[in-house]
Amino acid sequence: MSLYYHPNTLEEAVFILAQQGGSILSGGTDFFPALGEKPITGTVVDISAIYGLKGIVSTPQEHRIGGLTTWTELIARPLPSCFGALKSAAREIGGIQVQNRGTVAGNLCNASPAADSVPALLTLDAEVELISTSGSRRIPLSQFIIGNRKTVRRPDEILTAVIVPRTLDDASSVFLKLGARRYLVISIAMVAVLIQARERHITAAHVAVGSCSVTAQRLSLLESALVGIPARPGIGQIVRPEHLATLAPIDDVRATAEYRMDAALTLITRALDECVRNC
């Protein structure tokens, strides 16, 4: 037996969660597959009708991506060049059917190690906004996802927005996903790279790798090595296996751990080269 709520406002939604908890449903693209053949039990709070959580608003300081923004909406929205990687990632999430329903918040809260949007959002220094009856808080995305399908979201909180600072607007970015088929594929490894350059020199370099550890990770050693060097093709050659030392890939049906490390290195090399070509 389960209870279904379909509130129209955020206030109602967080109130229900505070009162009785429950699972949150919106796009359904992770909710239903996770059920398997089990019946739905407990309280379900369907937040898909809360229109205030949809859409992207840009202020002089930041871009605010509503938690219920779908991937299709994000792809269609004109955004600065730093969002190139995120848009590429959005095009790789399931098929069009899933992009039409799946939401930014859902991808983050589901916290799959292979969540397509996470590497790009990490390179954008994204933060997430969580709201509950006890208020609102903002946490860097890198601290929000803490394990395989684990986040710091409390059961009474809703992820209402993803916030991206405008300091990176003019950066260029690239996303590369490696899978064993073209469409509808869970990645073996994926890489997002963001580079900001001034006078042909790299002033900021953000590199994140997904599907190669329980959570997607920024590679800070590599990022430091890149800052200050000329932004020209061939910079990919700077990547060394040591830069990937913080990754901890696993063997699974998709690939071996050894291959993932090797492929991640190649993908980073290529993404860096492609990224500086766009600078």
Add this chain to the structure above:
Amino acid sequence: MATLTPPKPAAQAALSFRVNGRAVQVSASPLDRLSKVLRDGLAFTGTKVGCDAGDCGACTVLFDGDPVCSCLMAAGQAEGHEITTVEGLAERAPIFGRLQQSFLRHGAAQCGICTPGMLVAATALLERKSEPSESEALDAIGGVLCRCTGYRKIITAILDANSTAEAPLSLAGGAVGKRLVRLDGQRKVAGSEVFGADEFPSDALMLRAIRCPHHRARFSFGDVDAFLAAHPGVIRVFTARDVPGENCYGVITPFADQPVFAEKEARFRGEAVAAVAGEPDAITALDMAQFPITWDELPPITDIDTALARGTFPIHSKRKDNVLVRGRVIRGEVEKALAQAEVVVEDQYDTGFVEHAHIEPEAGFARRVGDSLEVQACTQSPYMDRDDLAKILGIAPECVRIIPTAVGGGFGAKLDLSVQPFIALAAWHLRRPVRMVYSRTESIMTTTKRHPARMWMRAGASRDGKLVGVDFQADFNTGAYSSWGPTVARRVPVHASGPYFVPHYRALTRAIHTHLVPAGAFRGFGVPQTAIAQEQVYDQLAEKLGMDPLEFRILNALTNESPTVTGQVLGAGVGIRACFEALRPRWKEARSRASDFNASKTGPVRRGVGVAGMWYGCGNTSLPNPSTIRVGLKRDGRIALHQGAVDIGQGSNTIVTQICADAVGAPIERFDLVSGDTSISPDCGKTSASRQTFVTGKAAQMAGTDLKHAIIRLAGRSDDASISFGDGVIHVEEGDKRKRIHLQDLACDQHGYVITREATFDPPTSSLDENGQGIPYAVYGFGAHMAEVAVDVELGTVRVLKITAAHDVGRAINPTLIEGQIEGGAAQGLGHALMEEFFPGKGENLHDYLIPSAGDMPPVESILIEDPSPVGPLGAKGIGEQAVIPTAPAILNAIYHATGVRIRRIPATPDRIRAAILAAHKDVHLA
């Protein structure tokens, strides 16, 4: 703080939304999947459910105009919105009618299970952009999986949707050879085709199975009565004790060993031990983890070596060494020949389990009618189902009626029983209709797979390039039960030479039991695995000889006069050389294109071109497999064709009718197809072994010819007379003599026809002696595929750029349908080569088990060779399985050509290719 929304209980509620332009109200839980509510609550069964996980797209509908997976939406989310299903597309979008016609004209629908999802997704695209590019069309359907077509005809149909071209028509006597639209096509593109889950009595109960979660376990039931008492609406639990007849079935009766419900010990993960029947809502709401059962996990045997090791316990007490069956074919003196051969190559290959991944999960319902039982389900083999169910119920076969539905992909998986024994038992005991629909997980976990193979091969040639001997051994992991293991073990030794003259030959095979899912029939019965070994060994032999791989094959190709490895001389219709020769100009161009590319580019992408040959015997191996066709002339001048060959998408409804129509001399429009319902049509055997065009087609030709002669005799004319059909009247004409037969004046026989004719055809074969010598098949199909690939050597990824496929089909009855088989076979071969492997216990879904998506399939060029078989109808041979066999080895040979590495463990996934490249050259950073 706002006030709390009044809670809506998730139990039945009245939901309102719009479907196909009309407001609807439906009583359903708001948390039910929208797909379920559309199908069960509103009867829009054109929306198909393939996975319930967003992995296959079969359930695609438009939500306010945008394609979504209806299995991933709560019905409550549709409130206040507009849903469009395939049934509503015609009203919504003017382009839809043309898109449907384009699908029919191009053969874009085969089994039809993915067709509604494809049509919805494509219509959404065409509404936004009337002339899309190919890449836009690919993106639009990238979220819908198809297992039959290989996608290319779907893409062509979408890009050609604006055309007003008409499909070809046929005149009397001119059906064969025409690209006629499939006769069952209209209902497939309308979404009105009835598949296993689409139809059931309104009072049907529902059934779910309790399945073993371990590879091997003992079990004991707890308090079942308390479980029933605690779950109102759940009516009864069935176990092995409830089987009135034999708790044992199997497709090959002498080897039958599979219980309906395991007794005491389950032998594979997913084996059923009980089933729960009840009212649909109660069964759907069940948490199966609550079922009272205790599992005692036991150490399983999961690999061939352990199964064969001395001292290992037997999985079946009657098979002490865990060997289900052995196969052998021996000709000449292979050891001597190989000892003397100037060039010898020896190699070993391994393949894994491969899942059929038909998009329609197994489904059907059963009902008891007096002392008889009716089963309506998706199946490839109605009469075999009938006989096994009769045995299980302990009743006569005549008391069981099988009504086959349309089959949403089979490829061999639906030859074995799946839901049938469960629903049959439950309906028998409860005297109420009972339905069952497998979940995707259940389908992948429990239905048969392609056998994993471990193959060793040694082949030798003389310096001038002639094959002198082949020594081949293969062990197949046949899983827990026999299924089609004996067929694989016996078919493979006949085929391991490939379509070449091999004077000295030895092929030994074994099918070996393990505690894994039963391996059974999958498009090619072991021959696709065999070709992976054989065609890669031949490539190595050609290289050692310094010969071009294609020329080596041409030199050794079988001829009409050369004996096969079983000593059979076919005498005519051996078109393999013609297939290779048809590839020759394309091969030379492609090889030079690849070397130019590799010479001019310094990046990580290397190109390669590979080729592989194939032969495949049509019909059962040295065993009878007759088909009986009945044709009846009706009083209105129409002709009933009892066509019992189940059409699983491959086209037998159309092909068999084309052959019969020309034999009768009547236009195809005059035929009424009667289905393979066992109560109304004679047995046309199973749809497998590439036998329906050949065997059933031949029976149809014979019956049609008999009917024509009977009509002519009725007019008192000789067999040379011509006939023409009108409504209720037939004109018979011989020279200047004409006669009108008024059919209304004639009496009807017991079948209700003015004239009935039946013909049976059983291919002329002989049994094989102890060395496998004899005539295993009356007809073989021959073919050769060329694959062009681009390999990213840094990532180990492969993109197949093109497949060119030459097949000797004897006579192309319907070229569009044959191309459909070739393209679909090529897609499955591509999957086998590059991405498909099922690991029991891991990834029982369609996002871990990958089949090719629309973006993975290259263009396929089909070249049809027509070297007629003296036995087949109008010379025709089979094509269904033939088309898959040479694809994987051609791709693997192309990977070798591109990279210099040979992949011996299939599939050639990126990690395996990359590891092989790293092992071969330590310094391969070509960039």
